[in-house]
Amino acid sequence: MLEIDGVSKRYGTIRALRDMTFSVRPGELFGFVGANGAGKTTTMRIVLGVLAADAGEVRLEGRPIDAARRRRIGYMPEERGLYPKMAVGEQLRYLAELHGRSAAEAKAAAARWTTRLGIAERVGEEVQKLSLGNQQRVQLAAALVHEPDVLVLDEPFSGLDPVAVDVMSAVLRERCEAGAPVVFSSHQLELVERLCDRVGIVRDGTMIAQGRVDELRAGDGAGATVVVHAPDALPGWADAVPGVTASRVEHDRTVVTLRAAADDQALLQAALATGPVREFTHRRPSLTELFRETMGERTEAGAA
Structure with missing residues (x-):
């Protein structure tokens, strides 16, 4: 289980996170949604150790995440985190070896994931020469190539066509069925509603609602x-x-x-x-309608 427990973070006078708390169970697909600037990316970067929290703790299987446990996490940043002039296959093999895989294991994993994600014919091309959608597929392959136990993905569906969305969705569900906790952020709320076992809605750095989609849709009125x-x-x-x-x-x-x-x-x-x-x-309202109502409440509170 991945646990984010009471995590807070400030940038000077700006409060990015305030007591952010949620967990993702093994075999669960957790959708992390909120407006731009709500704190989603900051939370994910703290999970990965890219940022340090001011307070709170991140745990994996009940223990604080250290360097060894961090190697077990597959991370996909929203911004491209790839070497643009490096060939796809070479890059994936290199990243797998950085995570401790042997050269043979890295080669096999790179071949497996490029085939699974439909980019096997692109392994010899530089990343910068690929379409944005194919770059996104390579980015997911980079998160998976070391066979992680946990996936943390920031806007993984951004820029994908419908066919690629289906491929990506199937891969995430397969990882869940293999027992991995998977958390991803997205602004495509209809996709989140369709895919996720549970959803968390974050506003102003705080988790304001979480649960199964049907629970959230039930709300306080029919x-x-x-x-x-x-x-x-x-x-x-x-x-x-x-x-x-x-x-x-x-x-x-x-x-x-x-x-x-x-x-x-x-x-x-x-x-x-x-x-x-x-x-x-x-x-019952859709997740998109719930999100709009939540953001509307924030706007009204700000105006007041």
């Missing part, structure tokens, strides 16, 4: 979509129902949020009072 064909209905009709807030109005389609104590039948009666109801559907 949510309902109400479609009302009533052109003459007064604005704000749904807000008059206790425990109900209209979150979006699109022509005759009103999306409302129901709090736990709200009476959905009272909402239906209020809708019927405005005109014929063609649809009344309970639904």
